Amino acid sequence: MISVGKDGELAPIRRKRRSWNRDDKRRIVDESREEGASIAEVTRRHALNANQLFTWRREFNLDPAARKTITPILPVTIAPDTAAEGSTSGSRGQMEIVLSEGDRILVWADVETAALSRVLKALSRR
Incomplete structure (x- = not known):
């Protein structure tokens, strides 16, 4: 996306980096583990990248593939x-x-x- 600055110049809109607290991460991870849950739907609902959710799942050690x-x-x-x-x-x-x-x-x-x-x-x- 592009915005017009005060000087009339075009400039890209910068996105702010969100930070998630541990409770929010845990809630979203738990939601992704519910019966019939779709990773794509959960990530879309929370405006997340699927890779981020999988990282959190590993962080909480809930992803069976990540268990060693x-x-x-x-x-x-x-x-x-x-x-x-x-x-x-x-x-x-x-x-x-x-x-x-x-x-x-x-x-x-x-x-x-x-x-x-x-x-x-x-x-x-x-």
Whole structure:
């Protein structure tokens, strides 16, 4: 849109940036979650961009697509070195990971972090 200034010059109309308080955001997000609600209708009714509403839905963690799978934190114990005394091949530079099902993973000091991460992620999906 264009307006005519006092000097007769054409100038674009500047829109004011609206700010929404948390209660208003929550109310609009709740409205978008109602049975049969249409995102397009809700955003049109409140003069919002759909992207803004989806951002608010993520902010309130109500958008199932935005929920991330949370990997449970597993207990860790540090066990004493069980290598035979006098053995030179002991467990120096290695780590043993014991999973809850009893599976064991031996990891040596030279393992690549990225490779170990992939293995652990794959195991956590079982």
